[in-house]
Amino acid sequence: MPIITFGVKEEGKEYIWRPAAYILMLNKEKDNIAVIQTADGKYFLPGGGIENNESHEECLIREALEEMGMQIQVGRYIGCAQRYFYSTNEYKYFLSEGHFYQCEIGEQTGNPTEEDHFLRWIEPAKAIESLFHEHQSWAVVKSLHD
Structure with missing residues (x-):
């Protein structure tokens, strides 16, 4: 099955591949989802880049502690999607x-x-x-309809 891709790959630009794992977590009432708001006001799903040879689960557990100060229980896999983008923070x-x-x-x-x-x-x-990244919005939609 092909990976769903968002964004446009610009000709002549070199892209850095960044594998990442993200958390979709609803509260007990199932009416709100956890997101991370950064100091610049942008919204992201909790999670981030896979470091060294981490498994997806190890990455999710580390990121939950770093970004939310909490332990999590990793559940079902929702899917994979990717996005081409230019980082204005890292240029x-x-x-x-x-x-x-x-x-x-x-x-x-x-x-x-x-x-x-x-x-x-x-x-x-x-x-x-x-959410700043379209592939993260896609994952929220997919998680709600699966």
């Missing part, structure tokens, strides 16, 4: 390959270590329209 072109997982809230173990990341709980419809 580089990336092909982000996101692997998305439904996760359950675990124990709050402390404060997030990433000081410019803030956990927000918002309605899925708002998340879909507000």
Whole structure:
């Protein structure tokens, strides 16, 4: 099955492939989804780049602690999608390959270590329209309809 791809690959640009794993987590009432708001006001799903030889699960667990200060239980795999984009923070072109997982809230173990990341709980419809990366919005839609 081909991977769904968002964004446009610009001719003559060199893209850095960045595999990543992301968390889709609904609260107990199932009416709000966890998102991370960065200091510049952008919204992202919790998660991020896979480091070294991490498994998807190891990446998700590490990112949950870094960004939300909580443990999670990794659940079902939702799917994979990718996005071509230019990072205005790093001044580089990336092909982000996101692997998305439904996760359950675990124990709050402390404060997030990433000081410019803030956990927000918002309605899925708002998340879909507000997430910075289109492949993350795609994953929210897919998780709600599977």
